[in-house]
Structure formats: structure tokens, C-alpha cells
Amino acid sequence: MKVAIVNNQAPFVRGGAELLAEWLHDKLEEYGHQAEIVRIPFQWNPPERIIDHMLSARLIRLANVDRVIAFKFPAYYVPHESKVLWLLHQFRQAYDLWGTPYQDIPATPTGHRIREAIVDADRRYLQEAKRIYTNSKIVGHRLNLYSGMESEILFPPLLDAAPYRCEEYGDYFFFPSRITAGKRQHLAAEAMAAVASSARLIIAGQPETDEDLRRLMSVIKEHELEDRVEVIPRWIDDDEKLRLLAGARGVIYLPFGEDSYGYVTLEAFHARKPVITFTDSGGTLELIEDGRNGYVVDDVHDLAAAIDRLTEDGSLVERMGQAALDTIDELEISWDRVIGCLTQ
């Protein structure tokens, strides 16, 4: 069938949603469909513009399309008789971010009216979708809480999981991610100061700013961890990442309050590695079960203890690595399921 993947567009900006749209596009074609990505511009500043863009989405006509798959507010308002949602998020500023520093919409009378219009339009128009899938439990939970709608979870798989492998459970833990305060690499380094075993840590990723890298390096220097913590402060290519994953004892991923489970977790699971995360990391908790396929820890001290436990017990790490790989099948994270759900 002819499938239009409808996504928002912030011109010149590419993020996770753009990547997911491209992957879905390629997979739909691989499964014998015709696919096109439709990008609809969205500008939310000043907040009055939000209303313009909501109306705009309602007025667009998608002809010559059998199925619409929509990702985001407000592009998901586009009318179509055969529309399904793979919801990445609603407009969080009007919901869970309202009343936080990330609210964006001012709490003025106008701001309140804009917020109400968003809440109202979601309740009204999201019902037009034949089915709603979300990319995480938390997004489904919010949809139910704020818009009173049921949905089903559909975890996004990796584009190509085949090259991920486990060669050995080596002596280092691997933390691959952009180096930035929100990912908290500096806490992983801090934990290494409390590690009793011989475990090492390798951190790899493009620093978002020089300051982010400086913060990390100063922790390493302060605790004299130069021999035990290696930082690769640049973007690493797939081969390098696959190799570092294949030889790692486990993976550490400590983002703060993320919505999605993060591809890092999924990559680690495909490479049969347990993942250690924090209790406040958000989406990672949807995949990681404490003590089964990784550890969910409260603080730096517990993180160090988890690293020691995995380092000292070879059969434990193998068992948890296998459980990590099994988790992918248990949660049915596969393109077969994604394409099946979104095109049925």
C-alpha cells in the first residue's frame, strides 16, 4: 500500500524522530509497500503560532495515500480516513511540562486559552485514528491520563540489529552517548572512584560543548582515574561502536528523565550485555529489570557496587547478558511487528 509517514518539521534540524521516520520508510519499502515521508513545518514561538499550525494541519489534504502514520503534534491532526498514530509525544508543554521551567507557554490568559485549545483538540481529533501506538509506556500513560485514550506500546527497533554481537565479557564497561550533562557521564566516572574491582570504563561520544568535556575530565583528574577511565571524545562510527560493545562486560547508560528507552539500551541488549541505569533515567526502566538483565541503581555508590558485582561474577554476567537478549523477543521489538501493526 501507499504509506505516508507524517512528521513535524523544524527546518534544518534532525533528531530522533527524523531518523525513525527514515528507518520506517526504508523498512516499509523492504516489506513491499510504497512509502513517503511528509514533513509539515511546525513553529511554536510565539505561542500563538501553535494554534495556526494546528489549523494548518487540519486543512491539509493527503490524496493518493492509502495509509497515514503520524508521529507528533500537530502533524497528527492531518485528516485521513485511514490514519494510525505511532505517537512519539503530545505537546508536552501543555501537559506534563506545564508548571515546570520547560512550560514555554506563558501562564497568561492567552497562554491558558492556547493550552486549553491543545487539550481540547487532542481529545477531539486523536479519536479519528484507527489505532494509536506509542513508542514507550510513559507516552501511553500520559495519553490516557490527559486525553483519556487507550493505546498500545510499539517499541522502535534498531534499523539493522544483525551486526550486533558479543565476543567476550571483557574487563571494561562501555558508556556510548553524546557527552552532555543530561546523560551524566561524569557520575559514571565518579562511581569508578568507589569501584573495588579491576573494572575499567570507556566513555565514547561527541561532547555537546567544551564545558561538558571539561566537567568530565576534571572528575577523572580529581579522583586520579586516568588509568581506569578512558574517554573517546568524538563521534564513533558503527564499526568502532560494535567492536567496543562486543568486548564490553556491560553497558552503563544514565540519562536523566528520558521518555524513550534509548537506543543505547537496545544496542546493548542485542550485543548480549547487561545495562546499568539510574532509577530516575526514565524510559530505560521500561526495558531494564533490576537484577535480571541489568541493574537499576539509586546513586553513584550503588552504581560502583553493581560494577563490582558484574566484574567479580562471570556466570552472573553471562546469565544477565542472555536475559538481556531474551528481553528483545519477550517485548516483541521487531520490524515484523512494527510493520504488521502499522499497516494492518
Added chain:
Amino acid sequence: MKVLVASTYVPFIDGGGRMIVRDLVRALRERDHEVDTIEIPFLSAWDTMLEQMLAIRLMDVSEAADTLVAIRTPSYLLRHPNKRLWFIHHHRGAYDLWDTPYQDIPATPEGLATRDAIVAADNLYLREARRIFTNSQIVADRLREFNDLQGTVLYPPLGAPERFVAAPAEDYVFYPCRITGHKRQQLAVEAAVKLSTDVRVVIAGAPDSPEQLRPLQELIDEHDLQDRVQLIARWISEEEKAELISRSLGVLYIPFLEDSYGYVTLEAFHASKPVITCSDSGGTLEIIEDGVNGLITAPDPSSLGAAMDRLRADPQAAAAMGEAGHRTLELKDISWDRVVASLLG
């Protein structure tokens, strides 16, 4: 410079409007501009057109780039302080095709109001552009006639001209084009009946439908033209097309009343081949000069056949016209350097 290239399209239909966007984006990137596109689905159905136009007007991209270049109508409705148009056509059903069989808006009160609103929106919002370029003289003429606006002709160059090169001419003229009624492949076959030299005619292209192909085949069978006319009734690759052009005596391009000169004409000129066209073909007449870089004939089989014979009878003259065609590209300055400099200047 940060440039947004805006256009409209119908999903899953790969028309000339999308090709020009792709080519322009590449040309801008090759010149180190940062480029993104805004391609808005748009259905030219009169009864929802005004609301779709409003949808575009409501999108705010005014701060997203230094320059916005709008191509297919009505992407010019996007608001931007530094908007430029490379206008490729009006919604012709509301303009020059009104009162013809191609009028696609009914002459009912609602239809008339829609037409007037389209014209009013064009008159109002086309004027927001800091510069207006058109893809042909005829489109510039319509802008002046209908909207009292001045457009500068900026001919679209080929996306990848390198592959079109000259090779020694063989014994055939070549017509590469989608096979469909108004491209008049049938006229080319009818002309083959009238030939007095041994020139051959090679026609290549995907038929729009089996019905487009059948009359051509019947004609070939009826007149025993199997040796004379070669019909390659399928989509041919760019490489295949370039190869067939490069070994031809000359190229045929004989559509009925088109706006643009057609990429075929440019491909032939890049390969230093003359182009045969008809006096009612439209845009081709903007760059083909009879006896200089090609031949312009009356749209009847005898005249067209005579033009083909002429290339075969005097291959030296044909080659000289081909050389002149190549020079035409420079004389008219049909190049991406010029396009980019004009649109961003």
C-alpha cells in the same frame, strides 16, 4: 547562506516539479549553501483548494532561513521576509485554460468564487516576493497578462548534463519521451511513412497506458515500418537515453503546446545534436531556431518527414546545427551558476 526550497506535490507522483526541487537543492549544496526543503502535499481539486491554500499560509517558516525559494504553485503563500519565486506555472485551470476543455473548475457560483479567490490570492501574495523568475517566456507572459507582474526568465538547466556527450552520428533520429497523446509520438510514426531517405526513427519511453501504445503499433504494422521505426516502449535509464542521443543524427521533440522547452531539448544540445520540433510545440520555440540549431516544421507528417530526411541527406549540416545547439546553452546562459546567482542575488 541558509536556503529553504519550497514546493508542493502530490504524494507518490514524481513530476517535473519535484525534479526541479531536487536539482536546485543539489546545485545549492554544491555551492556550499545550507539547504532544507519544505514540500507540502497539495491536491489541485477545486473544492478543497482554498482551504489547502490557507493551510500553507498558516505555516510560519519566516525565521527558519535567510532566503526562501518557492517553486510550484501555491507554495509562494508561505510567509518569508526574503522570498524569491521560481515560478513554473499558475493553476492554469483558473487562467489560460478557463473556457477550454481543460478548465478544471466548474462555472457554477461556487466555482467562479473559487477561481476569483485563486486569482486574488495570486495577485496579493505573489507580490510579497522580492524577485520573480519563471521557467519560460510563456509563463512570464502569463504573469504579465493575468497578474500584471514582471518575471525574469530563468531557464532550468539539466540536473546532470555530464553524461550527454557527442558521438559520431548514425542513421536515426531519436524521440525519447513518455509515450502519451500530447507528446505526439503518433505524428512521428506517420512521418516515417513519408520518408524518402533511409533515415530511421527510434522512439523510447514508458507509455502512460496500453491505449497510448496500441495506435503506434497498429500504424507500424499497417505500413510495414518494422525496419524503419524502432519502438522501445518502456522506461529507459538515463545512461541508455544518453547513449541513444549521442549516436543519433538529431533529436525529435514535438509536443503539442507545452510551456517549457523540455529537458529533451537541453539533453540534445549538451550532446551537440540538432532538435526537430513543431511550430505549435510551445516552449521549444524559445530556444530552437529553424536552420540554426534545429528545424521547426509544420505539425504534419510530410513536413516532419522532410525535416528528418534533411538531417540524413546532409549529416554535415546536421552536425553543424548540433554544434550551434551546444553554443545556444552558453548564449542563453543556461547554467546552475546563473540560476543560483539569480535566485539568491
